Amino acid sequence: MKKIAIIGNGVGGLITSSKLAKDLAKEIKSGEVSIMLFDKKTEQEFQPGNLDVAFRGTDPSKMRRPVEKLVYDGVKIIHDNCEKVDLPNRYLKTEGNDEKIDFDYIIISTGSSPDYDQIPGLRDANMDFHTNAYTSSLIYQKILKIKSGRIVVGIGGLPYKCPPSPNESAFMLDEHFRKAGIRDKVEITYITPFTRIYSADSINEVIEPIYKARSIESITAFNTDSVDATKKEITSLEGETIKYDYLFLTPPHKPADFLKNSGFSDEDGWVKTDKRNLHITDYDYGFAIGDTTNIPISKAGVEAHLEGIVVANNIISEIQGTGKRYKFTGRTQCSMETGFHKATFVVGTYDTPVQKIPPSTFNYMEKKVMEKIYWESLHGQYEWLFKYHFKKDYFED
Ligand SMILES: Cc1cc2nc3c(=O)[nH]c(=O)nc-3n(C[C@H](O)[C@H](O)[C@H](O)COP(=O)(O)OP(=O)(O)OC[C@H]3O[C@@H](n4cnc5c(N)ncnc54)[C@H](O)[C@@H]3O)c2cc1C
Numbered sequence: 001m002k003k004i005a006i007i008g009n010g011v012g013g014l015i016t017s018s019k020l021a022k023d024l025a026k027e028i029k030s031g032e033v034s035i036m037l038f039d040k041k042t043e044q045e046f047q048p049g050n051l052d053v054a055f056r057g058t059d060p061s062k063m064r065r066p067v068e069k070l071v072y073d074g075v076k077i078i079h080d081n082c083e084k085v086d087l088p089n090r091y092l093k094t095e096g097n098d099e100k101i102d103f104d105y106i107i108i109s110t111g112s113s114p115d116y117d118q119i120p121g122l123r124d125a126n127m128d129f130h131t132n133a134y135t136s137s138l139i140y141q142k143i144l145k146i147k148s149g150r151i152v153v154g155i156g157g158l159p160y161k162c163p164p165s166p167n168e169s170a171f172m173l174d175e176h177f178r179k180a181g182i183r184d185k186v187e188i189t190y191i192t193p194f195t196r197i198y199s200a201d202s203i204n205e206v207i208e209p210i211y212k213a214r215s216i217e218s219i220t221a222f223n224t225d226s227v228d229a230t231k232k233e234i235t236s237l238e239g240e241t242i243k244y245d246y247l248f249l250t251p252p253h254k255p256a257d258f259l260k261n262s263g264f265s266d267e268d269g270w271v272k273t274d275k276r277n278l279h280i281t282d283y284d285y286g287f288a289i290g291d292t293t294n295i296p297i298s299k300a301g302v303e304a305h306l307e308g309i310v311v312a313n314n315i316i317s318e319i320q321g322t323g324k325r326y327k328f329t330g331r332t333q334c335s336m337e338t339g340f341h342k343a344t345f346v347v348g349t350y351d352t353p354v355q356k357i358p359p360s361t362f363n364y365m366e367k368k369v370m371e372k373i374y375w376e377s378l379h380g381q382y383e384w385l386f387k388y389h390f391k392k393d394y395f396e397d
Contacts, residue, residue: 002319005092005103007082009039009067012109012304018380019247021072032397034163040081042067046374050129055172060133070378079126083258085284105285105315108271112161112291112299115254121227126247137249147182149245154191156224159293161299164336164346166250167207171339174214189217196220200354208343230327234277270294276327277355278311287311298332306331308393324337331393335367343367347395
């Protein structure tokens, strides 16, 4: 029997397990293949929805689904976290079980999460919309009480997931306070370690004029070093100090703790992954997908999705002996809401630079369609639509 272990039941883990279970249904039924999905989390959240929770007051409970409902038939869920992966000897251990669990293939898709320890003072001073839907709802409760003052948003440190999301927070706050009729009393300041408002020049050209038109201040090349919650001050590595009344920064992110010193991760714990075939270093039976890889592209659900399909296809091809091989093209497509029912997209691949896409209501509608089909897509539905949309970037033969 071929045993496939998937670590993490988020976007990447669920989509990969669904694709494997669907295409290997015959082999699973006959006992030739088993798929194990490890994660302590019994509920998943629609993470992009945190923005609506934080800045529009959407009910956070609407952003959750039980994992049981998202998992494809034939996938065995193990509600336990992985604490060790021995790649050379092909076994793993979980926190709640001392036994070694063997595998023939392993896919690591353990995501990323905010790391408050990197910036002294940040934890006490900040409220964020990257931790979960509940922390996001606290932001909305706070902004309802704001009548005046300076709100600082932006990138508190690198890396973090969903590159456009800090910009979206600035646009959504602007929309909120305009609608409340007090925009002239509230200052919105966006800070970033990059030398322009958005790291990719083409997107910067699109959004810089909107920042100016909406009077959103931007402070670039600002590397947050520490925050003083008592004085309400942020200090940069370069020694610059900014005052704030309210702070909603996106914190730097970290990978799952067990990956540090795993033998196959870099010094920060991101898994060393081949950017095309997604093998972990030299192991052709070990793969990493999504936020947890050290591939220097966006940490976003769309990457986790497309990478998962590539990995699943390669494993299916090996098990069924078709001889086909698939590669990831580096495709990204993150939506960036610019407020008032408009959005742009950050679209690029390893070989094509990020495009300049003007904000439109049509783009906003596309983003809303994605929200509608999100849960079903984790369950492996709508692959025909993704294949049609992404064309050769769905995977490269
Ligand atoms: C505010 C916000 C807006 C976003 N907007 C977009 C967007 O518009 N478009 C987009 O493409 N992406 C967006 N994203 C990013 C997207 O949600 C993530 O990049 C995506 O979820 C990454 O998928 P993943 O499978 O790598 O990780 P996740 O989906 O985070 O899943 C990781 C899973 O691993 C589990 N895990 C961790 N450690 C262990 C362990 N030791 N053992 C077992 N399991 C473990 C976790 O419990 C979790 O369930 C957004 C994110 C946020 C926060």
